[in-house]
Amino acid sequence: MKKENNEAVFLDRDGTINEEVGYLDRMDKLRLIAGAAEAVGLINRAGMKAVVITNQAGVARGFFEEDFVREVHSRIQEELGRSGARIDRYYYCPHHPTEGRSPYLKVCDCRKPGAGLFLAASRELDIELSNSYMIGDTAKDIEAARSVGVKGILVKTGYGMDHLAQPIAPAYIADDILEAVRWIMRARGA
Numbered sequence: 304m305k306k307e308n309n310e311a312v313f314l315d316r317d318g319t320i321n322e323e324v325g326y327l328d329r330m331d332k333l334r335l336i337a338g339a340a341e342a343v344g345l346i347n348r349a350g351m352k353a354v355v356i357t358n359q360a361g362v363a364r365g366f367f368e369e370d371f372v373r374e375v376h377s378r379i380q381e382e383l384g385r386s387g388a389r390i391d392r393y394y395y396c397p398h399h400p401t402e403g404r405s406p407y408l409k410v411c412d413c414r415k416p417g418a419g420l421f422l423a424a425s426r427e428l429d430i431e432l433s434n435s436y437m438i439g440d441t442a443k444d445i446e447a448a449r450s451v452g453v454k455g456i457l458v459k460t461g462y463g464m465d466h467l468a469q470p471i472a473p474a475y476i477a478d479d480i481l482e483a484v485r486w487i488m489r490a491r492g493a
Contacts, residue, residue: 309431312487313389313421313453315439316357318461319480323440326361333378336460338481340386347388349491352428355393356420356437356447359417363403372397392428394420399466411443416446421453436474437462438483443470456483 315382320339324332346353359372376393383389396413413419425432437448438460448455454474457463467476475490477483 308350309429309434310350311354311424311428311430311435312484313353313354313356313424313435313448314343314439314480315437315441315444315461316395318440318463319438319444319458323461324365326364327375328361329368330374330378333375334380335382336480338479340383340388342481342484343383343390344386344388345481347489349488351435352391352430353389354428354430355395356415356424356426356444357393357395358415358443359395359397360399360403360414363393363399363407365404369397374382392424394424396420401492407468413436415436415441415443416450418447418451421447421451436487438477438480440466441487442466442469442471445473456486458483475489 317327322334322336343353361367362369372395374458398409398411398414400408400410424430433452435453437444437453437455439459440458440463445455445457456475456477457473458477458479460479475486
């Protein structure tokens with residue numbers, strides 16, 4: 304096992320770690336994507352930080368409260384923990400720029416493709432962004448990663464297939480999170 308360092312794998316949540324269901328507004332809709340626990344475990348064993356970066360505009364739109372977002376993250380952590388895997392930190396944006404309710408109806412820098420959540424994670428967890436990766440299923444994930452010097456990987460799960468034709472130039476395109484993490488490990492020579 305490698306010593307912990309300042310590299311991270313940033314992970315989108317919906318469509319990357321768990322199945323995309325539109326708005327995850329009930330716990331019974333939560334299902335991890337096959338291989339997600341193994342993928343996060345590989346990140347952990349490599350000594351890299353596993354950090355979730357997710358837009359959760361359902362809060363702004365009144366579909367659920369921030370407490371529910373935290374409950375979902377706790378449940379994901381429990382499910383990953385059954386396989387000995389863990390997310391080091393969860394960051395989410397509850398805002399939407401054009402739809403929703405106050406105080407969440409606003410333009411912010413934390414909503415991907417904005418860089419705010421990456422920068423907060425970098426500060427709080429001492430992450431070197433240029434040595435890190437982002438795995439996500441949308442162009443916003445790849446754009447946000449690029450804006451801070453993180454290598455973006457597009458997965459074909461979730462909305463990924465819909466974003467393949469967009470001119471986003473990810474570092475790699477993977478079938479799913481497990482293939483993406485295995486590619487990262489090969490790229491790092493791990």
